[in-house]
Amino acid sequence: MEALTIHEAAETSGWTPRMLRYIERIGLIETARTEAGYRQYGPGELQRLRTLRELLADHEIGLGDVAFALRLRRDEALSGAVDSWLEAEPQRPEAVSADEWLRWEQEKHARIIAALTTNETMETAA
Amino acid sequence: MEALTIHEAAETSGWTPRMLRYIERIGLIETARTEAGYRQYGPGELQRLRTLRELLADHEIGLGDVAFALRLRRDEALSGAVDSWLEAEPQRPEAVSADEWLRWEQEKHARIIAALTTNETMETAA
DNA sequence: TCAACCTTGACACAGCTTTGATAAGGTTGA
């Protein structure tokens, strides 16, 4: 046995063994395993475990947030979709073209219909 | 009044008025307001509300995740910290230099001390 | 051999998130 066991790693990193398993489960920090399946923590993992604590404390974020950030950087399609949603600044009423506003200037029910129609042209068919 | 009210927007976008307020509260999609403070939804907002639904459904993420992604892109310090944590691949036991391993090869208590020492040097020179 | 580890899985609980409902009060338009 060369590296620290989960209890030793917990002791030195400030997490509990339970949390070390949880952190692994959500995809942050995987460890090598011994033949028998025991987790092995080396200096690199210990370092990451400590900086992880700092990261959470310094920015008031949770493990789930870091896990989501990881997912974002691994799933190209996801990050693309999220980014393009975030980038698309909404066109406020003020920013809409004049004749689009003509259509918009209707009484309530007609406006709703118009909105639906506008949308269908925008996204094939909802 | 030119744009849709919150109930109309809810009706056409598939959210509830409650959720529209919630979505605004967590920082996604802010709307213009009338003099009296009524929210105004234009075509842009409606589009974003619909694509938001798709985004969540397509990738099985939550509103909180999108809010966190927004926070990431607004808070440079946060995204930098998260990114550098994610980028720092842990050096596995196998990847550690030979003489570092000499120190590592001790009985349990000494190993823990060694781990702490190793970490201190790593933190200053990470 | 056997105490002291390790593993996974399950039950449990506090606290936060997401969502609805309801209340008290202002706005709007026929």
Next chain:
DNA sequence: TCAACCTTATCAAAGCTGTGTCAAGGTTGA
């Protein structure tokens, strides 16, 4: 004027997250 909206604030319930603890069983080393 008054019904039907809107606003914010609050109470509440369902669900998820983070965490502990325990059980059943395998591993290790003195």
